[in-house]
Structure formats: C-alpha cells, structure tokens
Amino acid sequence: MTYLAKPKLHHPSLVKNQAGYTRRDYEGKISTLCAGCGHDSISASIIQACWELDIQPHRVAKLSGIGCSSKTPDYFLGNSHGFNTVHGRMPSVLTGANLANRELLYLGVSGDGDSASIGLGQFAHCIRRGVNMVYIVENNGVYGLTKGQFSATASKGSKSKRGVLNPDEPVDLVGMALLLKATFVARAFSGDKKQLVPLIKAAIQNPGPSFIDIISPCVAFNNHEGSTKSYDYVREHNSAVNRLDIIEGRDEITADYAPGEVINITQHDGSVLRMRKLAPDYDPTDRIKAMNYVQERAAEGEIVTGLLYLAPEAADLHQYLNTVDTPLNQLGASELCPGTAHLEAINASLR
Amino acid sequence: MTPSITSVNDFVVKFANVNGSGSASANELFARSILRMGVPVSPRNIFPSNIQGLPTWYEVRVNEKGYQGRRGGVDLMVAMNPQTWDADVKEIETGGYLFYDNSKELPPHKFRPDITVIGMPLTNICNATYTDPRQRQLFKNIIYIGALSALLELDPAAIEQLFTEQYKGKEALLASNVKALHLGRDYALANLPCPLGIRLQPADNVGNKIFTDGNSAAALGAVYGGASVCAWYPITPSSSLAEAFMSYCKKLRAEPTTGKHRYAIVQGEDELASIGIAIGAGWNGARSFTATSGPGISLMTEFIGLAYFAEIPVVLINVQRGGPSTGMPTRTQQSDVLACAYASHGDTKHVLLFPEDPTECFEFSGAAFDLAERLQTPIFVMTDLDIGMNTRLCRPFKWDETKAYDRGKVMTYERLEEGADFGRYLDVEGDGIPYRTYPGTHPTKGGYFTRGTTKDRYARYTEAGPDYIDNMQRLLQKFETAKSLVPQPVVHTTSPSAQIGVIYYGSTSPAMQEALDVLTAQGLAVNAIRIRAYPFAQTVNDFVNAHTSVFVIEQNRDAQLKTLLVTDAKLDPAKLISLLHYDGTPITARFIVDRITQQARTVVPLKKAS
Structure with missing residues (x-):
C-alpha cells in the first residue's frame, strides 16, 4: 500500500493529549515494510507511548542505522528530526547529537544486523558510556533487505528459509546491556503490544542508556518452522517475568514485595511503575541476579521478557563529563571564545 | 688535517639518545635557551613508535636568519646512544664535531679523522656525584647541556632563567638542576677546547615570535x-x-x-x-x-x-x-x-x-x-x-574578537513561523548551499529526515535520476562557492620575467622560502605560489599560465596535489614537473635547490636574474 499517500486530514473529534497533540500527530509516513512485519507493531507502540506521555514530537530526535528496522523512524513522529546514518554506526551519531543538545529525547532504532553484527562495538560502547537514550533493537535474527541471511542474533542450529542451519553462537544483546550497565534493560515481543507500550514509556522516563530488545518476527524470511524468531516460536517460548503499567504522579507508594503481587517502583523522574510480578523470585533491581536468571532460562530454551533491570541509581554521560546545563549547541562566541586577553597570555607563555 | 667548521649562529646540533631516558626535556631546554639569546632555532624530534629503549634523535638547527626548514647534515653530534653510534658518527659533516661520553674507552676505528672529537666522562661524573640511578640518568642530560653551554658559548643565565620559570615553587629541583648545569659547564671550561668553531652570539632576531x-x-x-x-x-x-x-x-x-x-x-x-x-x-x-x-x-x-x-x-x-x-x-x-x-x-x-x-x-x-x-x-x-x-x-596568535562566528544558513523558529519555504536541500541563493534546521526547532515545521540515500530538495526519499542529478550538481555548485571562502594562495614573485615557477604547500614552506633565497643568490629567478586550500583559486591557473615550467613540490610519492591540479584545475600536465621528497624526513632547502638547479637547465635556458 506504499503507493498511497497518507491522508493529512485529522478528524475533529480526535482526542488531544495534555501537550495538545492527537495520536495522528505522532504518526509518520506510511510504512514500506511487508504486511505483518513485527517492526510496524513497534512503530505503533512508539507512537502510542509518546502520545500517552504527552511528549512534544519535535523534541524527539530519532536515529537509526541501516536495514529494515532502521527505515522505521520514517514511519512515526513525522515532525521529529530523523537521521538514517550508516550501517551499525547509529550509536556514535546519537552520542554526538546528545552531546550537542542534552534537552532532546534521543530514540535510537536499530536491528540485530545493525547492532549485533556490524555495529556490536558501537552498541557496547554507547551503553558503557552511559548515553541518555532509548535504544530499541528490532530483533528478527535475519537480514531482510538482502533476502534472508542470518544475523548475529540467530540461534545456533536455527534454520534459514532456504534450509541452512546456523553454525554460529548467537549474540545476546540483553546480556551485553546488563554486563555494560545499561540503566534500564527490557526484552519484549512485538506481537504483545500490551507488554511493549509500558516498557517503552518506562524506558523513555529512565535516565541513562535504556535498552529494549524486541523480538520482532520477519514475515518474509524468518517466520518458518525451525526459526527461533517466528511468531509461533516466540509465543510458545515467551516467559514474561513481569508486566508493567505506568502510573503518573509523584506520590510515594510503598512497595509490596509479596511474590506474584503488584509492586510499585518510583522512577527517577517521579513517575511510578506498577509492576505485576509473574516470576515470584525475580527482582529487576538486582543486576547480577538478572544476568544469571536470563542466562539460566535461555539455557532452558525460554525467551525471558519483561522489565529485566532498572538501575537503582542512574546517571548519564553529561553528568560524567560535567557539561553545562545549557545545550552546547546554544552556546555562542561569548561563551566559547576565550578572547584576546587570554590569547596574549598564551603568546607570552610561548616565548 | 681537515679544517674545522667555523660558524656563528648558523649550524646544526643533533642529539642521539635512547627514548625514555629523559633526554627530550633537556634537549628542548637547549633549544629554548638559544632562543632566549635572540637566535632563532628550529628543533625536530625524530623518534620511534616505542616507549622505552629505542633510538631517538633531536635535531636543532640554529640559524640567525630564521630559516626554519630542516637543513640536512650535522655540524655537532651529541652521541649519547651506543646503539646508533656508527650511523651517528657517519652523519657528521667533514670538519664537524663529535661530543660523547668517554667514561668507557672506545677503539680508534670508532672515530673519524676529519672531525673534532670531544670526550667527557659524563657517566663517571654522574656516578661520583649521585647515588640514585634515576638521578644519575636525568642529571647526565643536564650535565651535557652545561658542557655545551661552555663549548658553544650558550648563555648559562638564559638556561637558569628557564629553570626558574619551570621550577617555580619547586626550589629543591631548581637548585639541583642549576648545580648539574654548572657541574658540566665547569668541567668543560677546565678540560675541553672551549669555545668550538661553531658557537653562539647574542642577536635580536626572535622578536615577539612564539615557539x-x-x-x-x-x-x-x-x-x-x-x-x-x-x-x-x-x-x-x-x-x-x-x-x-x-x-x-x-x-x-x-x-x-x-x-x-x-x-x-x-x-x-x-x-x-x-x-x-x-x-x-x-x-x-x-x-x-x-x-x-x-x-x-x-x-x-x-x-x-x-x-x-x-x-x-x-x-x-x-x-x-x-x-x-x-x-x-x-x-x-x-x-x-x-x-x-x-x-x-x-x-x-x-x-x-x-x-x-x-x-x-x-x-x-x-x-x-x-x-x-x-x-x-x-x-x-x-x-x-x-x-x-x-x-x-x-608569528604570535591573533584573533579578531569583534568577528562573530559564521553559523551558516540556519532556518530559525521565527522564519518558519513567518512561513518561509523550507526545503532542506533547496538552493535558495544560487550558491549551492541550502538552509538547515536544528532538531527541535519548531513543533510543526522544519522537521526533516536526514539520510545517506538520494533525496529531493525537500529531503524526501527518491531514487529518480533527475532528482539525483539535481542534487549532485548543486553539490558541485557548493564546491565552486567554497573557492572564494577558503584561504587564498600566497604568491611570491622574485622576478616578473622569471620563467620558472614553483607550487608548494604545507610543511614544505620553510624549506622552500630558504631555497628561494638560495636560488636567487645563485642567479636563478624562480617565482612561487603557496597553495593554502583545495578547491584551488583561479590565481593558481594564472600563476601556471604565466610561467614556462612549474615545479610542484610535494612530500609524497605519487604527486598527489599535481593530480588534483591536473584533474580539477585543468592544468596542462606537461607544464608541471613534480619534485617529490617522501623518505619520511622533512624536506630540506638543499634538496629543493639541488633538484631545481639540475632540472632547470633542461626546461628553460638558464638566465641570470635581473
């Protein structure tokens, strides 16, 4: 349907959020992806999360690399600046953009080829640097645009559409994000929007590097039997540790840690996450245990989803670098140029 | 016997050291103290990709006229590295000088008959004075600087002044360095043939320059x-x-x-x-x-x-x-x-x-x-x-404080509000440069998608040939615009009637300036143009057209700038003669003069400069 222009007309009865925008204001161009692609569900979830959080669309910078997933920023938040960079290098461009203006919300959208294969280094380093961003990997285990080659997240022994078995061990991006101390780590399934939208909202509200690995089946090249990233496989093996809901407001709520019960976690911006525990002994504030749990379940063939880790203390790169509060791109010559008196002193010291 | 080189304020001293031995700061002290006498120097570090233990050299050209290029050849070798001894001794000019540590005796075949050899028992002096091995090493460097101050008539007050500036608030270090300096200086005055034929003399050629x-x-x-x-x-x-x-x-x-x-x-x-x-x-x-x-x-x-x-x-x-x-x-x-x-x-x-x-x-x-x-x-x-x-x-640094930064063509919130037609890749003024918006500028206008793929003037994805060509041609127009914005070439005219021209750029400059003086003195009129940017200004074409032959001097093998001159400035390759120096050492005036004089005979009939 990509040849159809998207109608610009907004129905007058569309509900506006507190920022004065309707849901349509968060949409982008019509997707050019295949019908049924998991990535489109993720775009829809991003739209919903931003709308529900009353985010001004133009205060979001959306950056991506190359691949099907990296095309998606064109399909949401049409009034935001977007940057489709080079393959596997979105994290560095996002880092630079973030350094230039700390006031925008940075949304990095990438794929498994983009982040786990060609861009594994940049993925790791932007997390260990503590860049304040939401980093989403739309993970389908396959190269779609080049027609079905394995990516680095494909499970060992999984079968390609052409019948080839993958000989390599997969890269576990969630494991790496935990290891490198992302301040928020989650895994979700694109087919479960109810789980995904609150996770995206929580990630947006979290300072520092927030990472969400979203298993997002490729209907064209990786949705067959023998794949571990197909809709059927993920539904059968999905093991959610918790379900989230977001409660606005800053009232202190006492956490209730009874197994299987609902607990409330106050986020760094004051909003409250209501989390329903599904795995009774899973504590998403314990990073080491989270790493063990995810690995143990993976060894059993389960795909652990939910909020896997939320850092009790979170800082970001700007704090580490002690940069000024004013965005660097707003500083002028009076703040940046030290002036001739200093230059004369420097000249004098070089004689 | 070969006569020793005699020269005041015009010679080359080279220090051969082992890297990681603390020699670098002592050698720089040597260069800076000469500057304090009003005599220009240009030092060069020649160092290995290593942290400790490999050979390293520090070459100081002393030149009252202020030539900053590497000269080539060595008048005084301060040979402190046994590893490179043979090569170092070989590099000394006939009639030159060798200063070395003679604490351990060396066989006669290790020396040359045509140079003056000055031995000083540096290690023995250090061992007798200091007990700490690190001090022995570090002060050995200062001691030889002290000896050189006597041999070359380098003003010890200038060195002490530098110590005072360097060790402000660290008086113990100041005193120990001054002590080491005089230890070396006193030994040299008492035991060595001070001064040498090459020596320093106060001058006034440094001025307000910075180092x-x-x-x-x-x-x-x-x-x-x-x-x-x-x-x-x-x-x-x-x-x-x-x-x-x-x-x-x-x-x-x-x-x-x-x-x-x-x-x-x-x-x-x-x-x-x-x-x-x-x-x-x-x-x-x-x-x-x-x-x-x-x-x-x-x-x-x-x-x-x-x-x-x-x-x-x-x-x-x-x-x-x-x-x-x-x-x-x-x-x-x-x-x-x-x-x-x-x-x-x-x-x-x-x-x-x-x-x-x-x-x-x-x-x-x-x-x-x-x-x-x-x-x-x-x-x-x-x-x-x-x-x-x-x-x-x-030259000292200068900055015009009154000049605002040129932030280029940025579409603001106000202009978007006024309804300006914003196309990210739209050439509004005909110079090939479009307007851009910073992310986050306006809630509904000015947002666009940046991509490495082809796009139209409004930043929309397209693979249509005409849109692609439109964009690529605008980028060429922009490059054309750059010509007048970049630093323009500098022309040096020796003689309006000179038939030979020289194109050079970057670090070749000091050697070239010196070479031009030498060539003029030899009677060969050569004009020169120093290219300061690419894309090239029309001045470069005018310069080449005004000469019969033009040497293009570069420090690479493949005549890379010449390639650009031919393909981009459309200059006739037959008129351009490459002079290439690419052994990794800085190009010298000697090299340029030799090559130009050799080849000038074949390209134009020699004519005395008027």
Whole structure:
C-alpha cells in the first residue's frame, strides 16, 4: 500500500493529549515494510507511548542505522528530526547529537544486523558510556533487505528459509546491556503490544542508556518452522517475568514485595511503575541476579521478557563529563571564545 | 688535517639518545635557551613508535636568519646512544664535531679523522656525584647541556632563567638542576677546547615570535573557533592535538559560576565512532571536530561520504604521517591529499586546508568551523607530523574578537513561523548551499529526515535520476562557492620575467622560502605560489599560465596535489614537473635547490636574474 499517500486530514473529534497533540500527530509516513512485519507493531507502540506521555514530537530526535528496522523512524513522529546514518554506526551519531543538545529525547532504532553484527562495538560502547537514550533493537535474527541471511542474533542450529542451519553462537544483546550497565534493560515481543507500550514509556522516563530488545518476527524470511524468531516460536517460548503499567504522579507508594503481587517502583523522574510480578523470585533491581536468571532460562530454551533491570541509581554521560546545563549547541562566541586577553597570555607563555 | 667548521649562529646540533631516558626535556631546554639569546632555532624530534629503549634523535638547527626548514647534515653530534653510534658518527659533516661520553674507552676505528672529537666522562661524573640511578640518568642530560653551554658559548643565565620559570615553587629541583648545569659547564671550561668553531652570539632576531607546535596550536584554534564537541581516538602523530584541546578547554572553557564544562570530549572506541560522534554533534548544531592521521581517515571514509551527501558540518584535523597502511607512524609525509580530497565511495570532493606552520594551524583550525557551518560539509585541516609535533618559531596568535562566528544558513523558529519555504536541500541563493534546521526547532515545521540515500530538495526519499542529478550538481555548485571562502594562495614573485615557477604547500614552506633565497643568490629567478586550500583559486591557473615550467613540490610519492591540479584545475600536465621528497624526513632547502638547479637547465635556458 506504499503507493498511497497518507491522508493529512485529522478528524475533529480526535482526542488531544495534555501537550495538545492527537495520536495522528505522532504518526509518520506510511510504512514500506511487508504486511505483518513485527517492526510496524513497534512503530505503533512508539507512537502510542509518546502520545500517552504527552511528549512534544519535535523534541524527539530519532536515529537509526541501516536495514529494515532502521527505515522505521520514517514511519512515526513525522515532525521529529530523523537521521538514517550508516550501517551499525547509529550509536556514535546519537552520542554526538546528545552531546550537542542534552534537552532532546534521543530514540535510537536499530536491528540485530545493525547492532549485533556490524555495529556490536558501537552498541557496547554507547551503553558503557552511559548515553541518555532509548535504544530499541528490532530483533528478527535475519537480514531482510538482502533476502534472508542470518544475523548475529540467530540461534545456533536455527534454520534459514532456504534450509541452512546456523553454525554460529548467537549474540545476546540483553546480556551485553546488563554486563555494560545499561540503566534500564527490557526484552519484549512485538506481537504483545500490551507488554511493549509500558516498557517503552518506562524506558523513555529512565535516565541513562535504556535498552529494549524486541523480538520482532520477519514475515518474509524468518517466520518458518525451525526459526527461533517466528511468531509461533516466540509465543510458545515467551516467559514474561513481569508486566508493567505506568502510573503518573509523584506520590510515594510503598512497595509490596509479596511474590506474584503488584509492586510499585518510583522512577527517577517521579513517575511510578506498577509492576505485576509473574516470576515470584525475580527482582529487576538486582543486576547480577538478572544476568544469571536470563542466562539460566535461555539455557532452558525460554525467551525471558519483561522489565529485566532498572538501575537503582542512574546517571548519564553529561553528568560524567560535567557539561553545562545549557545545550552546547546554544552556546555562542561569548561563551566559547576565550578572547584576546587570554590569547596574549598564551603568546607570552610561548616565548 | 681537515679544517674545522667555523660558524656563528648558523649550524646544526643533533642529539642521539635512547627514548625514555629523559633526554627530550633537556634537549628542548637547549633549544629554548638559544632562543632566549635572540637566535632563532628550529628543533625536530625524530623518534620511534616505542616507549622505552629505542633510538631517538633531536635535531636543532640554529640559524640567525630564521630559516626554519630542516637543513640536512650535522655540524655537532651529541652521541649519547651506543646503539646508533656508527650511523651517528657517519652523519657528521667533514670538519664537524663529535661530543660523547668517554667514561668507557672506545677503539680508534670508532672515530673519524676529519672531525673534532670531544670526550667527557659524563657517566663517571654522574656516578661520583649521585647515588640514585634515576638521578644519575636525568642529571647526565643536564650535565651535557652545561658542557655545551661552555663549548658553544650558550648563555648559562638564559638556561637558569628557564629553570626558574619551570621550577617555580619547586626550589629543591631548581637548585639541583642549576648545580648539574654548572657541574658540566665547569668541567668543560677546565678540560675541553672551549669555545668550538661553531658557537653562539647574542642577536635580536626572535622578536615577539612564539615557539610552539602545530598540534597545540590547532587545538587552541579549535577552542577559539568555538568547537564544543571533540571525539577522537589515539593515533600518532595527532594524539597530542586532542590532549592539548583537553588541557586548553580545562583552563579556558569552564563556566565561571559552576565550573561546569562548555565542551564535551569523548575518546571514541575507534575512528569510526569518533567521526560518528563529531557528525552527530554537527548535525545537531554544535561545532565539532576529530583529530586523526592517515589510518584514521581510511576508517572514517564511509562516514565522510555521509557528511558530504547529507551536508553536515564537521572538521577533521589530519596530522599526516607516512603511509600506506601503518606505514611510518613517526615520520612525516603529505600523502593523504588524494585520500582526503576524495574520501568516500561515490563522487565526492572535500575542502582541504594546508597550514604552513603552527600559526596557520591555529588560524586554519579556527576558520575551519566557520567554513564547515557555512558550507555544511566536512572540512579537512591537513597538517603533518613535521608541523604538528615539532616546536617552531612563528608569528604570535591573533584573533579578531569583534568577528562573530559564521553559523551558516540556519532556518530559525521565527522564519518558519513567518512561513518561509523550507526545503532542506533547496538552493535558495544560487550558491549551492541550502538552509538547515536544528532538531527541535519548531513543533510543526522544519522537521526533516536526514539520510545517506538520494533525496529531493525537500529531503524526501527518491531514487529518480533527475532528482539525483539535481542534487549532485548543486553539490558541485557548493564546491565552486567554497573557492572564494577558503584561504587564498600566497604568491611570491622574485622576478616578473622569471620563467620558472614553483607550487608548494604545507610543511614544505620553510624549506622552500630558504631555497628561494638560495636560488636567487645563485642567479636563478624562480617565482612561487603557496597553495593554502583545495578547491584551488583561479590565481593558481594564472600563476601556471604565466610561467614556462612549474615545479610542484610535494612530500609524497605519487604527486598527489599535481593530480588534483591536473584533474580539477585543468592544468596542462606537461607544464608541471613534480619534485617529490617522501623518505619520511622533512624536506630540506638543499634538496629543493639541488633538484631545481639540475632540472632547470633542461626546461628553460638558464638566465641570470635581473
């Protein structure tokens, strides 16, 4: 349907959020992806999360690399600046953009080829640097645009559409994000929007590097039997540790840690996450245990989803670098140029 | 017997040391104290890619006239490294001098009959004076400086003054250094043939010049030019540039009320990340740069193509070294000209600036940020190891405070509100430069999608041929616009009737200036033009057209600038004669003079300069 222009007309009865925008204001161009692609569900979830959080669309910078997933920023938040960079290098461009203006919300959208294969280094380093961003990997285990080659997240022994078995061990991006101390780590399934939208909202509200690995089946090249990233496989093996809901407001709520019960976690911006525990002994504030749990379940063939880790203390790169509060791109010559008196002193010291 | 060289204020001293022995600071002290006598010097570090134990040299050219190029040949060798003894002794000019540590006797065949040999028992003196092995090593360096002060009539007061400045507040160190200095000096006065035929004499040829290296000058230029984001990856010979940026920022860029930083510096995990960070910051409206060398440029090329095609301002300072591959990491070359001019796959052309010395490193690095934002494209500052890592005597830094930064064509909130037609790749003024918006400017207008794929004037994705060509032609128009914005060439006319011309650029400058004087003195009239940027100004074509033959002097094997002159300025290759020096050492006036005089006979009938 990509040849159809998207109608610009907004129905007058569309509900506006507190920022004065309707849901349509968060949409982008019509997707050019295949019908049924998991990535489109993720775009829809991003739209919903931003709308529900009353985010001004133009205060979001959306950056991506190359691949099907990296095309998606064109399909949401049409009034935001977007940057489709080079393959596997979105994290560095996002880092630079973030350094230039700390006031925008940075949304990095990438794929498994983009982040786990060609861009594994940049993925790791932007997390260990503590860049304040939401980093989403739309993970389908396959190269779609080049027609079905394995990516680095494909499970060992999984079968390609052409019948080839993958000989390599997969890269576990969630494991790496935990290891490198992302301040928020989650895994979700694109087919479960109810789980995904609150996770995206929580990630947006979290300072520092927030990472969400979203298993997002490729209907064209990786949705067959023998794949571990197909809709059927993920539904059968999905093991959610918790379900989230977001409660606005800053009232202190006492956490209730009874197994299987609902607990409330106050986020760094004051909003409250209501989390329903599904795995009774899973504590998403314990990073080491989270790493063990995810690995143990993976060894059993389960795909652990939910909020896997939320850092009790979170800082970001700007704090580490002690940069000024004013965005660097707003500083002028009076703040940046030290002036001739200093230059004369420097000249004098070089004689 | 060969007569010894006699010369006042015009000679070359070379120190042969082992790296990591603390010799570098002592040798620099030697050079600086000569400057304090009003006598110009140009020192050069010749060092290995190593931390400790390998040979390193420090060559100081003393020249009252102020020639800063490497001269070639050595008049006095201070041979402190047994490893390189044979080669070092061989390098001394006939009639020259050898100073060495004679604590251990050497067989006669280790010397030459045509030089003056001065032995001093440095190790024995040190061992007798100091018990701590580290002190023995460090003060040995100061002791030989003391001896040289007597041998060359170097004013000990100038050295002591430098000690006083250096060890302000560390009086114990000051006293021990002064003591070591006089230990050496007194020994030499009592036991050695002071002064030598080569010696110093106070002069007044330093004036208000400053003594600094290109890397710190370029870093300071970036501070003054308003760079607020720097991303870099350590690589010789550019690392000290980023480090100097760090230390200048620390002093000059703290917010007075909070002490917070008006800058962000990130050491990337590699050059890909470094240029990516710089491009991201440039896209988002901050002035950003990276400093690197050849191998870094190779890694960055995909990103450079993106910045060219998506039209993002960014500055790259390339401190060139010997290539290809790892090449000669600690030697100098001008061999990245083509790699930078055309960096990336596809059709690209980039703006290159060629500073001649640290002062121009400061100026061009400062100007690069205006150019990058005006032209919305990567700007390369092409320095090299010779300028970058060696201290030079050069014009003091100047900055026009009244001049505002040129932030280029930026579409503001107000103009969008007024209903301005914003097309990110729309050529409004016919100069090929479109308007851009910073992300986050306006709630409903001015947002666009930046991509490395083809787009139309309104930044919409397209693969239509006419849209592609429209965009590529506009980029050419923009490159044309760059011609008048970049630093213009400098023409040096010796004689209006000279038939021979010379084109040169970058670090060749001091050697060329000296060569021009020598050629003029020899009666060969040669005019010269120093190219300071690519794309080339029309002046370059005019210059070539006004001469019968033109030498193009470069420090690379493949005549890279000549290639650009032929393909881009459409100059006749038959008129351009390449003079190439690319062994990794800085080009010398001797080399230029020899080659020009040899070849001039074949290209034009020799004619005395009028």
